[in-house]
Amino acid sequence: MSADRKHFSPSARFLHWLMAPLVIAMLFIGVGMVATLSSWHQTLLAIHKPLGIAILVLVSVRFIVRLTHRAPPLPDDMPHWQQHIAHLSHWVFYALLFAMPLVGWSMLSAGGFPIHLFGPVNLPPIVPQDVRLYAVLRSAHTVLALLLFATFLAHLGAALFHGLIRRDGVFSSMAKGRD
Amino acid sequence: MTIDPFSPRPPERQTIPLFRLAAIGAVVAAIGGAFVYVGGFVTPHRLTPQRIVNTFEANAGVHPGFRRNHAKGVCVSGYFEGNGQASDISRADVFKTVRTPVIGRFAIPGGDPSAPDASVPVRSMALDFKLPDGQQWRTGMNNTPVFIVNTPQAFFAQLVASKPDPVTGKPDPVKLKAFFAAHPETAPFLSWVKDHPPSSSFGNAAYYGINAFRAIDANGKTHFVRWSMVPEAPYAPVTAEQKSQHDFLDTELRGRLASGPLRWHLILTVATPGDPTTDATQAWPEDRPHIDAGTLVLEHESAQSNGDCRDINYDPTILPDGLKPSADPLLAARSSAYAVSYNRRTHEVAQGLASAQSPTRSHE
Numbered sequence: 001m002s003a004d005r006k007h008f009s010p011s012a013r014f015l016h017w018l019m020a021p022l023v024i025a026m027l028f029i030g031v032g033m034v035a036t037l038s039s040w041h042q043t044l045l046a047i048h049k050p051l052g053i054a055i056l057v058l059v060s061v062r063f064i065v066r067l068t069h070r071a072p073p074l075p076d077d078m079p080h081w082q083q084h085i086a087h088l089s090h091w092v093f094y095a096l097l098f099a100m101p102l103v104g105w106s107m108l109s110a111g112g113f114p115i116h117l118f119g120p121v122n123l124p125p126i127v128p129q130d131v132r133l134y135a136v137l138r139s140a141h142t143v144l145a146l147l148l149f150a151t152f153l154a155h156l157g158a159a160l161f162h163g164l165i166r167r168d169g170v171f172s173s174m175a176k177g178r179d
Numbered sequence: 180m181t182i183d184p185f186s187p188r189p190p191e192r193q194t195i196p197l198f199r200l201a202a203i204g205a206v207v208a209a210i211g212g213a214f215v216y217v218g219g220f221v222t223p224h225r226l227t228p229q230r231i232v233n234t235f236e237a238n239a240g241v242h243p244g245f246r247r248n249h250a251k252g253v254c255v256s257g258y259f260e261g262n263g264q265a266s267d268i269s270r271a272d273v274f275k276t277v278r279t280p281v282i283g284r285f286a287i288p289g290g291d292p293s294a295p296d297a298s299v300p301v302r303s304m305a306l307d308f309k310l311p312d313g314q315q316w317r318t319g320m321n322n323t324p325v326f327i328v329n330t331p332q333a334f335f336a337q338l339v340a341s342k343p344d345p346v347t348g349k350p351d352p353v354k355l356k357a358f359f360a361a362h363p364e365t366a367p368f369l370s371w372v373k374d375h376p377p378s379s380s381f382g383n384a385a386y387y388g389i390n391a392f393r394a395i396d397a398n399g400k401t402h403f404v405r406w407s408m409v410p411e412a413p414y415a416p417v418t419a420e421q422k423s424q425h426d427f428l429d430t431e432l433r434g435r436l437a438s439g440p441l442r443w444h445l446i447l448t449v450a451t452p453g454d455p456t457t458d459a460t461q462a463w464p465e466d467r468p469h470i471d472a473g474t475l476v477l478e479h480e481s482a483q484s485n486g487d488c489r490d491i492n493y494d495p496t497i498l499p500d501g502l503k504p505s506a507d508p509l510l511a512a513r514s515s516a517y518a519v520s521y522n523r524r525t526h527e528v529a530q531g532l533a534s535a536q537s538p539t540r541s542h543e
Contacts, residue, residue, distance in 0.1 A: 024210075028217055034519075035219035035227050037331045037512040042496060042504060045514075111525070112491060114315045120500035122313035131490045135529035138522055149214060153207050160203040163185045165196060171185060 004178045006169060009069040015062040016174055019055065023097065026051055027149050049104075050117045056101035063094060075168045089155060096148040102126075103144060107137035226335055228515035232523065234338045239290025244533020247520040249303055249319075251294055252286025253381075253429050254486025257440060257477040259308055265447050265472035268402040269394035271501030272310050274472050282307045283477060284488035285381040285432065288321075296429070297422040300377040304386040304408060305493035306475070317497040319513070320386035320408065322378065326459035327368040331512035336362070364460045376416035381432045382441045382477075383412040390495065390513075391456040391505040394447070403450035403505065405463065408443035408475055436480050443475040457507045492521035 008016070026048065033044035074083045108115045109125030111134040116122050127133060163171030184199075219227050235247040242250060258278050265274040273279050284305040287296060301321055308316040328334050340358035341350045359365055378384035388406040395401055412435075421427040435441060447470040448463060455461040483489050496504045496514040504510045527533050 028214065031214060031218040034515070035217070035229070037226060037228055037231070037508075037515050039506060039508065039511045041228075041511045041515040111521070114313055114497060116314075120312070120314065124313060129490070131525040132529040134490075135522070135525040139526070149211075153211055156210070157203055157207045160206065164199045164203060167185065167187050169187070175185070 005070075006072050007173045007177050008072060009065065010177060011065050012062070012069055012071075013174055013177070015058060015065060019058050019062065019097075022051060022055055022058070023148070024152065026055060026100075027145060027152070030145055046116075049108075049115065052101040052104050053117060053123070055097065056105075059094065059097040059101075063098075066094070072173045074170060075166075078166075078168070078170075086158070089151060089158075092151055093148075093155070096144055096151065099144055100141070100148060103137050103141050107134060107141055110134035110137055226332060228512070228519045231331070231335055231338070231512075231516045232519045234335065234342075235290045235520075238338060238342050242290070242292050243527035244524050245290075245292040246286075246524060247290050249286040249288050249305075250290050250292040251296075252284050252303075252305075252483050252488070253432060253480055254483050254488035255283040255285060255432075255436075255477045255480045256487060257281050257283070257475065257479070259306075259445065259473055259475050261473040262471070265394075265445075265470050266397075268396050268404065268447065268449060268470070269501040270397045271316070271394075271499045272314070273308050273316055273499060274501070280309045281475065281477075282309070282487045282491060284483065284486075284491070284493065285428070287428070295425045296427050297417070300372050302378065302381055302384050302386075302428065304381070304384075305488070305491075307488075307491050307493065308499070310499050314499040315497050316499045316502065317491070317493050317495060318388055318406070319493040319495050320388050320406075322384040322386055323368060323371055323375075324387045324407070325367045325371060325462050326389050326509065327365050328362060328509075329364050329458045329460045330508055331516075333362050333364070334509070334512070364458075367460055367462065379415045379417045379421060379431065380412070380435060381428050382435045383410050383414050385409045385414075386443075388495070390459050390507040390510045391450065392498070393503040393505055394449075395501050395503060401503075403454065403456045404447045405450075406472075407446045407448070409446055411442040411444070432480055436478070440476050440478045442477075445472045445475060446470065447472050456505045459507060459509050490525070492517050494518065 007013070029044045029048050029051070033041050033048060036044075074086060078086075105115060105123065106127045109127045110130050112129045114122050115125070127137075159171055159174075162168055163175070215221055219225055219229075232247045239247075239250070246252075257280075259273065259281050260278050261274045261276055263274065263276045265271075286303045286305070287294065287299050288301050288303065289299060301323060303319060303321050305319040306317070310316065328337060337358055340354045342354075343349055344351050359369070386408045391403050391405050393401045394404045417427075421431070424430065449468045449470065450456060450463060451467060454463045454467070481487075494514050494517045496510055498504065524533070
């Protein structure tokens with residue numbers, strides 16, 4: 001079997017397209033649930049915590065896939081600064097996707113809240129109970145979420161720019177496998 | 180010719196495709212705009228938890244480190260001993276014949292942490308039951324069996340109508356009258372308060388869970404319940420002499436606990452189909468089954484400035500397996516507004532803005 005150098009591996013593509021809607025949904029759930037008084041608050045909160053943990057598991061798997069599989073190179077004619085930003089943005093994504101659920105989990109731990117997943121299943125606290133720490137982590141959760149959303153918008157814009165304007169194969173490297 | 184817009188670029192085409200560029204911009208802007216809209220950033224007139232808490236702050240001022248409502252209170256601790264009698268309707272571990280540690284708080288409503296105790300007829304009891312394996316049950320109860328309003332919108336309208344006049348320091352009676360006239364659902368609460376003089380102590384009042392909840396039994400079946408804590412200490416009305424003392428509830432509680440623990444019975448009232456489960460202003464008929472689920476024993480008290488209750492958000496939707504919220508709109512609203520209050524006051528503590536000493540104890 002000859003190596004496909006132009007596309008991400010099937011496992012990387014599967015994880016990307018599985019996680020993309022989950023992460024985007026998570027950002028909307030998060031910003032929506034803290035701004036509503038309606039019963040959506042309860043519904044969204046009940047989704048937010050287990051989904052966050054699910055994303056933590058998925059990003060861990062994906063990180064291993066990323067380290068063990070070669071990513072396709074960017075086109076030679078892409079300016080170097082753009083290539084640098086592209087690579088940087090991918091590592092920013094990994095950092096944020098790990099940080100968001102871990103900060104959320106720590107924040108609930110520091111605030112003394114139960115970390116409820118479903119039914120009787122709760123996760124243990126991962127930091128000591130301390131409201132000063134809670135306050136810092138709570139703010140960090142918001143700031144990192146906004147940063148993640150901004151990174152997503154930039155990523156989306158760049159992906160569409162590659163797909164619709166440069167049409168250089170970068171978009172299809174994640175969108176599909178070998179023809 | 181292909182119709183796939185993502186097909187490789189024809190090499191001869193070098194002009195910037197403005198239409199495609201605009202389409203990309205539109206997609207990114209639409210998603211960004213949706214995010215901003217969902218976050219409530221462009222709809223300042225929407226009733227949000229932030230607006231509710233802002234209004235508490237407008238009415239009572241900002242008191243760094245304190246809860247935005249029920250700001251004045253005292254921490255207590257003890258345990259709850261279940262007797263197994265409620266296990267038929269709820270599988271929650273707390274109802275089994277086990278002892279569950281409890282961190283509680285008595286308080287009076289309002290945003291001023293140094294308000295005189297006699298300023299309000301309402302007392303509240305908040306409890307955090309610490310179950311094994313990380314589960315918790317948090318409840319915030321008042322000494323009135325019904326609540327004054329049944330929607331967050333009406334609660335907000337009441338807050339706005341209660342804003343103290345800057346000259347008199349009291350709410351404008353005309354505005355309050357207009358509020359009550361527009362909200363006939365307040366009648367059961369008002370008549371209950373009229374007929375029941377406030378208790379002389381935090382320790383001899385009954386406290387009611389305000390909202391309906393769902394108890395889930397071992398088979399997964401739902402039973403709608405309300406709960407109350409009924410004191411063993413006999414009720415006595417507040418005296419004129421007590422009313423003249425600024426912090427009589429706190430002082431009285433300390434005296435009572437010095438001579439022994441205080442006990443309440445947790446009573447679960449089970450609804451009959453058709454009983455209102457989403458309207459906190461409506462009591463259920465007296466003949467509904469009452470289950471004595473166990474005994475709450477409170478042993479110690481401490482000032483909230485350094486007590487264990489200070490750092491707890493008594494969010495009534497934090498429930499163990501075997502209890503779930505009802506669809507009462509006040510429950511979700513309480514949860515989201517308490518979170519805003521908690522976030523603000525914990526940030527004030529983190530920034531060192533909170534006063535170290537509680538006002539109620541500072542003149543001891």
